[in-house]
Amino acid sequence: MDEALQKRVALEKVIRDCVAHGKFVLHYQPVFEMDSKRLVGFEALVRLPAPDGTLVSPTEFIPVAEEMRMIDKIGAWVLGEACRTATSWPKELTVAVNLSPSQFESGTIEQTVTDALKESGLDPRRLELEITESLLMHNSDATMATLRRLKDMGLSVVMDDFGTGYSSLSYLWKFPFDKIKIDRSFMESFAKSGRDVETVVKTIIALGREMNMRVTVEGVETAAQVDFLYNAHADQVQGFYFGKPLPAADMTADSLAQLRKSMPPAPPGHVTNGKLRLVEPTQK
Ligand code: C2E
Numbered sequence: 001m002d003e004a005l006q007k008r009v010a011l012e013k014v015i016r017d018c019v020a021h022g023k024f025v026l027h028y029q030p031v032f033e034m035d036s037k038r039l040v041g042f043e044a045l046v047r048l049p050a051p052d053g054t055l056v057s058p059t060e061f062i063p064v065a066e067e068m069r070m071i072d073k074i075g076a077w078v079l080g081e082a083c084r085t086a087t088s089w090p091k092e093l094t095v096a097v098n099l100s101p102s103q104f105e106s107g108t109i110e111q112t113v114t115d116a117l118k119e120s121g122l123d124p125r126r127l128e129l130e131i132t133e134s135l136l137m138h139n140s141d142a143t144m145a146t147l148r149r150l151k152d153m154g155l156s157v158v159m160d161d162f163g164t165g166y167s168s169l170s171y172l173w174k175f176p177f178d179k180i181k182i183d184r185s186f187m188e189s190f191a192k193s194g195r196d197v198e199t200v201v202k203t204i205i206a207l208g209r210e211m212n213m214r215v216t217v218e219g220v221e222t223a224a225q226v227d228f229l230y231n232a233h234a235d236q237v238q239g240f241y242f243g244k245p246l247p248a249a250d251m252t253a254d255s256l257a258q259l260r261k262s263m264p265p266a267p268p269g270h271v272t273n274g275k276l277r278l279v280e281p282t283q284k
């Protein structure tokens with residue numbers, strides 16, 4: 001217990017230090033559209049640099065930062081930095097930012113988003129805000145109203161980690177999400193659970209299509225998963241198979257050009273959708 005407490009106190013100190021000096025790091029993971037085989041954007045993923053030179057995962061430090069009530073400041077930094085970075089990319093590329101429920105509780109999220117867009121000059125149509133179901137479980141009327149006002153700014157609202165919570169389906173008809181991201185646990189189970197996972201993923205993709213929501217599949221790691229997702233007509237894919245999260249500095253014009261070529265060809269027998277939707281933010 002003593003060791004755990006010491007570790008926690010040390011982590012809190014690093015968080016406080018990084019907040020005070022704006023020392024967080026953002027990595028960006030590419031997202032591709034399957035039908036056009038185009039790079040469509042990146043998801044910004046935050047890391048905390050530890051004094052020993054390693055990067056602490058957000059799954060480890062975000063819950064602690066939430067308890068410390070520091071997530072507002074971290075979230076504002078992430079939004080500002082991600083929007084600024086995206087302005088240096090080709091204009092058709094989007095940037096996705098993860099939001100924490102605490103940013104809604106404090107009531108600062110709209111101002112934070114407005115400031116990030118204004119200061120960076122980023123077209124709001126290039127910004128995607130990713131929320132999880134846990135946000136909607138509490139105080140959902142007020143949260144829905146905030147989400148609507150955010151969407152009215154012209155940005156996209158995305159349901160992240162879809163399929164892992166308790167009642168995601170009811171939220172789908174309560175809020176017009178632009179996109180749902182199927183949690184990576186589905187791809188993790190892919191090889192093990194075979195047909196059953198395939199059926200569930202195909203059904204979610206069909207549901208998204210009916211509801212006019214794009215569907216991104218996360219955690220894609222193998223060629224077999226890619227083949228399946230082509231045939232299932234997933235809209236977008238993201239995962240180590242296509243690219244790990246990278247520091248902004250590694251995203252040179254060359255590496256962007258390389259990424260644009262890295263979608264594998266569709267497997268034989270794959271029929272394209274024909275009427276696939278909305279890649280360009282301007283076409284929304
Ligand atoms: P997420 O939003 O679902 O992000 C995807 C996570 O899956 C990332 O982990 C990414 O590195 C990982 N991933 C991507 N492709 C693969 C793959 O093919 N295989 C496997 N095994 N993993 C893959 P990461 O960066 O550790 O982030 C974890 C979570 O932390 C994120 O899950 C998100 O919920 C949260 N997070 C990240 N950045 C922020 C942030 O700026 N603010 C807030 N509030 N939460 C954040």
Ligand code: MG
Nearest residue numbers: 043098130160
């Ligand atoms: Mg996410």
Ligand code: MG
Nearest residue numbers: 160161183218
């Ligand atoms: Mg996710």
